[in-house]
Amino acid sequence: MSDHVRDLALVREATDRLLTAAAKLDDAAVAAPSRLPGWTRGHVLAHLARNADALVNVFAGRPMYVSAEARDADIARDAPRPLATQLADVRDTAALFQKATAADTDWSRTVELRNGVTDSASRIPFRRLVEVELHHVDLGIGYELEDLPEEFIGREIDFLVDRFAGNASLPLILITASDGRQWRTGRADADPVSVIGTAADLLGWLAGRRQGAGLECDGTLLPVLPSL
Template identity: 70%
Template sequence: MIDPLRDLASVREATDRLLSAAAGLGDVGTAEPSQLPGWSRGHVLAHLSRNAEALVNVLEGRPMYVSAEAREADIERDAPRPLAAQLADVRDTAARFQAVGAVPADWSRTVELRNGVTDVAARVPFRRLIEVELHHVDLGIGYALEDLPEEFTGREIAFLAQRFSGHADVPPTRIVADTGEWQTGGEDGAPVTVSGAAPALLGWLAGRRDGADLDTAGALLPALPPL
């Protein structure tokens, strides 16, 4: 069962961890490459700030972004800022997201995200938690997939397995970790079992690792669509 208020508390804790870790970067470190191709750490921090604003829009019934072009332009505009400005923006926009989440509301209502994707409002805090946790890893400042909370890792694997479920380009796939098991992919083709440590499975599903450390019993590792 989704608990949005509990997830909001997790978002707050994850944001605090990220801000504390990023505080030691300095302006030079902010300009250095992140683990996301083509993005500096400044791009990652700018994206986190703009994403918080975008999810406030979602919860308040406005379009998530004005347009895809505006989203990209805002990130490029904000990426070169000094570290102090980046951290203040992440902190302030995170506080606004928390404030909107604290307003009594119908969490069962349907909200619209990017590209026509819809979801229940109750899942928006978890979607923000995904952004904060995975992009903390993407900063490349000592926080790895193995450092993610175990509960979060399992929930995110389930979330991504659901996202790829029914996708015609992905063969029927059984995902197996010592902490759980999930099904994903389409219905056509030979089934594939992919097993490994939960952080490694998450890295593959989230496009952060190539899956070389996963076991497929000799089968080809399924190619996943971009997120």
């Protein structure tokens, strides 16, 4: 089982880091494009706030979102707000998430997220940590994949390779970080493809944040990963 207590502390730290960095922006910068196609920085901040609300729903046994359309509409509605409103919303909803997860609960129970995905309640704090850390990078305000905590990078690579494991559209992918850590994903019965690079570059590729230009592939084209 995941260490949810420690992960909740890491979520608080990551949220404070993001809020401190974003507070240096202004309203024009919030309205400018983020690194996510079609989204401004306001979209990213609005998504973080609405995701915290959604995870509170998960803990309460309610649907994570009313619908995919409602989720997208809420983000679009909140994206144009000024910086002060965005920051207050991210801060307040983060506090509600921490309050919801501080209550006595069965951390071993299974909860339902979007699209029928289920997970242990104990893993939800880490899922929130992923949202905060990667979307901080997506803001494009000086926080890069290389700035992410090393432990987080390794855990998120673990999560992503597990997600792609057994995918029929992929070869067997043997992944090696420059620090010696290794993973495998894709089809177990396919010819292997070796991918080597820094942990940050590997995470960027697996998470759809980088195209893989910094990675080495053993004489073949870098596999095209399915959308997350």
